[in-house]
Each structure stands twice: as C-alpha cells, then as structure tokens.
Amino acid sequence: xxxxxxxxxxxxxxxxxxxxxxxxxxxxxxxxxxxxxxxxxxxxxxxxxxxxxxxxxxxxxxxxxxxxxxxxxxxxxxxxxxxxxxxxxxxxxxxxxxxxxxxxxxxxxxxxxxxxxxxxxxxxxxxxxxxxxxxxxxxxxxxxxxxxxxxxxxxxxxxxxxxxxxxxxxxxxxxxxxxxxxxxxxxxxxxxxxxxxxxxxxxxxxxxxxxxxxxxxxxxxxxxxxxxxxxxxxxxxxxxxxxxxxxxxxxxxxxxxxxxxxxxxxxxxxx
Numbered sequence: 001x002x003x004x005x006x007x008x009x010x011x012x013x014x015x016x017x018x019x020x021x022x023x024x025x026x027x028x029x030x031x032x033x034x035x036x037x038x039x040x041x042x043x044x045x046x047x048x049x050x051x052x053x054x055x056x057x058x059x060x061x062x063x064x065x066x067x068x069x070x071x072x073x074x075x076x077x078x079x080x081x082x083x084x085x086x087x088x089x090x091x092x093x094x095x096x097x098x099x100x101x102x103x104x105x106x107x108x109x110x111x112x113x114x115x116x117x118x119x120x121x122x123x124x125x126x127x128x129x130x131x132x133x134x135x136x137x138x139x140x141x142x143x144x145x146x147x148x149x150x151x152x153x154x155x156x157x158x159x160x161x162x163x164x165x166x167x168x169x170x171x172x173x174x175x176x177x178x179x180x181x182x183x184x185x186x187x188x189x190x191x192x193x194x195x196x197x198x199x200x201x202x203x204x205x206x207x208x209x210x211x212x213x214x215x216x217x218x219x220x221x222x223x224x225x226x227x228x229x230x231x232x233x234x235x236x237x238x239x240x241x242x243x244x245x246x247x248x249x250x251x252x253x254x255x256x257x258x259x260x261x262x263x264x265x266x267x268x269x270x271x
Contacts, residue, residue: 015093079124181236
C-alpha cells in the first residue's frame with residue numbers, strides 16, 4: 001500500500017458483502033495505492049467484510065459506510081456527508097427477491113436497488129467524481145439482460161418474475177452507462193459497464209442458478225476497468241472478459257434517453 005496520501009486512489013464498492021462485491025473490494029485493496037470504502041446496508045455484515053478485507057490484504061485503508069441502496073434518501077445522505085476525493089465508483093449492489101416487494105416509498109425493490117440505486121449513486125457522487133478527475137465509474141451489469149419495458153418498469157402490469165426483473169435491470173444498467181457517458185463527456189469522468197462472471201452466489205442462487213467461476217474470476221473485468229488505462233480511455237462501453245462488446249441496448253438512443261429521463265423523474269419526486 002502506498003503511504004503517500006497524495007497519491008492514493010479512493011474507491012467505493014457497493015454490494016461488497018456479496019461474493020463478487022467482496023472479491024472486487026479485496027482485489028482493489030490489494031492494488032498498491034488504493035483506499036477502499038465498501039458500502040452496505042447491514043452494519044454487522046459490512047463491518048465484518050471490511051475487517052476480512054483488511055486482514056487479507058494488510059491494507060489498513062479499508063473502511064465502510066452504511067447506506068440502503070434501494071432508498072434515495074439514504075444514498076443522498078451518503079453523498080452529502082462524503083468528504084475528500086473519489087477516484088473510482090463501482091456500482092455492484094443488486095437484489096433479486098423471488099416475490100415482488102416494494103420499498104417504503106412504494107417502488108418495486110429490484111428496480112429501486114439495481115437500477116435507481118446505480119442512478120442515484122452516480123447522481124449524488126457526480127460532484128465528488130468531477131472534482132477528482134480523472135475519475136471513473138464501473139457499473140456491474142450482465143450479459144444476461146433484456147426484457148426492458150419502459151411502460152412497466154416496476155412490474156405493475158406484467159406478472160413479476162425475479163429472473164425477468166433482473167434481466168431488465170441489467171439491460172437498464174448498460175443503458176444508463178451510455179446515458180451518463182454522454183452527460184459527463186466534458187467532465188473527464190468515464191463510465192463503463194461490464195459482465196462480471198458466472199459466480200455461485202446468493203444472487204445467482206435466488207435466480208435459480210449456480211456458477212462455474214470463482215469470485216476472483218468474477219471480479220476480474222471490473223478490477224481491470226478500475227485499474228487499467230482502458231478504463232480511463234473508454235467511456236459508454238460494455239465489456240465482457242476484458243473485451244468491449246457491441247451493445248444492442250445502447251444503440252437505441254431514444255430508449256436510452258427515455259430511461260434516463262424516467263430515472264431522473266423518480267429523483268425529482270423526492271427533491
């Protein structure tokens with residue numbers, strides 16, 4: 001770990017109590033010069049994850065913050081209390097409840113966490129990222145994506161299926177990546193999305209799957225985007241296994257703009 005604080009890179013990783021998120025945070029903490037802040041909802045689990053990462057990497061610059069990533073007010077408070085630089089933001093937190101649930105604000109939980117959570121993290125940390133340029137955002141998405149319905153994002157009309165809702169959210173992550181890349185083009189902040197890997201995790205189990213890759217293998221592409229030159233040279237792209245892949249979802253510019261506007265409208269209801 002680089003002891004010169006002027007040279008440190010400060011990174012946030014959300015969802016770091018899960019298999020892939022913890023591997024992402026651990027590998028970042030094991031990278032010279034990185035200070036890592038993990039964000040989670042459950043204090044016991046999040047504190048334990050931070051301690052495990054500190055012990056595994058001998059990096060004392062690993063800490064945690066608490067936030068409910070399905071709640072706009074919680075993410076807004078996190079952004080407002082943040083002090084200092086933010087060089088890397090990795091949006092990774094996801095929920096895949098088997099039955100339809102809603103937040104206290106009445107928003108379907110998977111859409112709130114997996115889509116609006118990413119939007120709110122980028123929105124409320126925009127200034128911190130811009131002040132730390134060159135800075136970068138990595139949105140952990142998936143190649144298992146599709147089924148987006150802009151008229152029924154919360155499954156009020158369609159029958160709820162957690163796999164379909166998950167696929168929709170991952171498509172939305174990729175589309176929001178393209179939208180923010182356009183919005184931030186002049187800021188020096190890059191935004192890219194990636195498929196992490198097929199890891200056996202609580203999330204994959206809730207979707208009815210296992211996984212054939214280790215958490216470290218799943219974390220490889222997100223870490224590569226967070227630490228390599230390409231993550232700063234490219235923006236608005238989608239990657240699988242360290243390779244840029246043409247994204248048919250982001251090619252629909254009208255849908256990308258409409259999704260961004262919808263997410264923006266959710267924020268305005270509360271601000």
